[in-house]
Amino acid sequence: MKPGARLVTGNGGPRAIHGNSRVIEAILHLRDPHEFFAAVSKTKSIIRLTEDGLLNINEQIDIHPRTFSEMGRYKGQDLRTLLLRMIAQ
Numbered sequence: 201m202k203p204g205a206r207l208v209t210g211n212g213g214p215r216a217i218h219g220n221s222r223v224i225e226a227i228l229h230l231r232d233p234h235e236f237f238a239a240v241s242k243t244k245s246i247i248r249l250t251e252d253g254l255l256n257i258n259e260q261i262d263i264h265p266r267t268f269s270e271m272g273r274y275k276g277q278d279l280r281t282l283l284l285r286m287i288a289q
Contacts, residue, residue, distance in 0.1 A: 222249050229265035236268075236280070243284040258287045 226249055230236050240247055246258050254262040261283075271279040 222253055226253055226255065226265045229269065231269035239278075239281045239284050243281070243288045245284045245288050257284065260287050 227233050239245075248256045248259075250256050250262055252262075254264055255268060256262050268280060268283075271283070273279060274282075
């Protein structure tokens, strides 16, 4: 399955125009979508979109895609990957 295909499938299917537009809008807020999907895959996280366009990660946290993208580094660790790892456990 292509990166991001699970995100589309889990949010109304690949033919749902409104669902796809929400997915595209959320992805456009991400600074580096490739990095995002690589981290999601590496941590085996499950990402869904909420009605408000937030990313729901492993049914534990809702975060705006832009906020997620703006998370930086702390003590040499990428906070986005660290967050995904912490929630996956």
